[in-house]
Amino acid sequence: MKYTEDHEWLRVEGDLVVVGITEHAATQLGDVVFVELPEVETMVAAGDEVVVIESVKAASDILAPVDGEIVEVNDKLALKPGLVNDDPTGAAWFFKMKLDDMSVLDTFMDEDEYLDLIG
Amino acid sequence: MTDLAQNGPEETGLNRLGLHDLHVGLGGRMVPFAGYAMPVQYPAGVMAEHLHCRAAAGLFDVSHMGQVILRPKGDMAALVAGFEALMPVDVAGLAEGRQRYGLFTNETGGILDDLMFANRGDHLLVVVNAACKEDDIAHMQAHLADVAEVLPVTDRALLALQGPLAETALARLVPDVAAMRFMDVRVFDTLFGALWISRSGYTGEDGFEISVPDGGAEGLATALLAMDEVGPIGLGARDSLRLEAGLCLYGHDIDATTSPAEAGLTWAIQKVRRAGGAREGGFPGDQRILEELAEGPxxxxxxxxxxxxxxxxxxxxxxxxxxxxxxxxxxxxxxxxxxxxxxxxxxxxxxxxxxxxxxxxxxxxxxxxxxxxxxxxxxxxxx
Structure with missing residues (x-):
């Protein structure tokens, strides 16, 4: 698993990259009550706002971590947004991306580096 | 993820609640609010805290709010008349031992603040919003100087205990609260000091607001939190509870540009202050406010x-x-x-x-x- 400074995790699954948010991020957000997912077959650039998460208190954005195509989204989150709090690194993945160049993943933090970041 | 940078709020320059260390010890996440470091939530989270308050009892620290005593310089009637001249509300008709919701209005009929006031026999006790309290105190001093001493209460905490089991919990410490009705106010001598208790709150639930001397606040809060029914509730759930109850938050739903009629607060304006009432008008903005009561906003x-x-x-x-x-x-x-x-x-x-x-x-x-x-x-x- 790789991690971004924006508290997202990236997991390689075949030729796709699965994206979600870390346990730390989910805890900071609080109870998630709504998730707005992107359309599939959308081309995105790193830094684009692709997902909106609403907790009881506030709205936050999830940014695309890399350039690529959104090929699948987790529709379960529309009905069960609380999954983001219950299982952020498992059942509550947000979307899957197809990348032109998987080697870009090497630039992200590994688990030890991420744990250092959040102290 | 964006917007995650607030996990270590800048607390420099913020006032600390008397129970600050208790909140931190309970795992409260402290954030700046109205000049105070306040617990926005505890480890249970906003959702669980909200639901706990509706199902059992929640304890809130609202000590940031302003408690102010108005003590008459001469007779009480002059103070009551002076206070009534600041609000479209019946002050003179409020019986001793009772509390009422009030609104300070401005000359254009907007709302300067909303508040609670209680008739405590030989004086009035006023509770105002934290963000407005300096302005409110200055406002009262400016208009009531001839008839009252305006005395901010600075040596007491204010706790709210809200929810269907609030009475069960508080009655273990103060049995006679069970006899109080909505908007009653009473003083009880307890081992935590003299408690000024009102049967009121801002969640839509039955419950109490308890003014407790600083020296007794931690003991009282700890005794309540030790009970199975009672959990600590942060500002996050306080906001979702009052929103579900349809209650206004000053600075958001009401402000100096919104009038009582626009805000749907006409229930707070008793007949005696309306057109045709015995003490019709005579408050700031009365022209607009009475007109809107008649014509609609x-x-x-x-x-x-x-x-x-x-x-x-x-x-x-x-x-x-x-x-x-x-x-x-x-x-x-x-x-x-x-x-x-x-x-x-x-x-x-x-x-x-x-x-x-x-x-x-x-x-x-x-x-x-x-x-x-x-x-x-x-x-x-x-x-």
């Missing part, structure tokens, strides 16, 4: 129920189905007990009827929302 505060799951937050613009702007949201979020997004806002009077279909613009998309009655969750005051 141009815009109205309404409840709003978004149709989908997306919350409509403060600032969301509202439109008719054909796209004409009609107002905006002043408070909005998710109602944990309702199980859906809820909001309040102002719309032109023609669109204020419950059931009216409108659109709210969320992130560039116009989504359906329906004007609704408030409260969103039934209130359970012990009348």
């Amino acid at each position: 141009e815009r109205c505060r309404v409840g709003l129920r978004p149709e989908g799951r997306a919350p409509m937050r403060e600032g969301t613009e509202l439109f008719t189905p054909d796209g004409t702007p009609v107002g905006k949201v002043t408070s909005g979020g998710f109602g944990p007990s309702v199980g859906a997004p809820i909001a309040m806002g102002y719309v032109a009077a023609a669109f204020a009827t419950p059931g009216t279909a409108l659109l709210g613009e969320v992130r560039g998309k116009k989504l359906p929302v329906t004007v609704a009655t408030t409260p969103f969750h039934p209130t359970t005051y012990k009348r």
Whole structure:
């Protein structure tokens, strides 16, 4: 698993990259009550706002971590947004991306580096 | 993820609550609010805290609010008349041992603050919003100097215990609170000092607000929190609870530009202060306020129920189905007990009827929302 400074995790699954948010991020957000997912077959650039998460208190954005195509989204989150709090690194993945160049993943933090970041 | 930088709020320059260390010890996440470091939530989280308060009892530290004693310089009647001249509210008719909701208004009929005031026999006790308290104290000093001493209470904490089991919990420490009715106020001598208790709150639930001497506050809070029924509740759930109860938050749903009639607070204006009443008018902004009571205001505060799951937050613009702007949201979020997004806002009077279909613009998309009655969750005051 790789991690971004924006508290997202990236997991390689075949030729796709699965994206979600870390346990730390989910805890900071609080109870998630709504998730707005992107359309599939959308081309995105790193830094684009692709997902909106609403907790009881506030709205936050999830940014695309890399350039690529959104090929699948987790529709379960529309009905069960609380999954983001219950299982952020498992059942509550947000979307899957197809990348032109998987080697870009090497630039992200590994688990030890991420744990250092959040102290 | 963006917006995650607030996990270590800048506390420099913030006032600390007397119970600050207790909140930190309970795992409270402290954030700046109205000049104070306040617990926004505890480890249970906003949703669980909200639901706990509705199911059992929640303890809130609201010591940031302003407690002010108005003590007459001469006779009480002159103080009552002076205080009544600041509000479109019946002060003279409030019996001893009772509390009432009030509104300071300005010359243009806007609301300077909303507040609670109690008749305690030989003086009045006023509780005002934290963000307004300096202005409120100056306002009262400016207008009441001849008739009253305006005495901010600075050596007491204010706790709220709210929920269906609040009476059960508090009666273990102060048995006679069980006999109090909604908006009664009484003083009880206890081992925590003299408690000034009112049967009131701001959650829509039955409950109490308890003014306790600083020296007894930690003992009282700890004794309550040790009970199975009682859990600590942060500002986050305080906001979702009051929103479900349809109650206004000053600075959001009401302010110096909104009048009592626009805000739907005409229930707070007793007949005696209205046109034809024995003490008609005679308060700041009376011309506009009485006119709006007779004619109806141009815009109205309404409840709003978004149709989908997306919350409509403060600032969301509202439109008719054909796209004409009609107002905006002043408070909005998710109602944990309702199980859906809820909001309040102002719309032109023609669109204020419950059931009216409108659109709210969320992130560039116009989504359906329906004007609704408030409260969103039934209130359970012990009348």
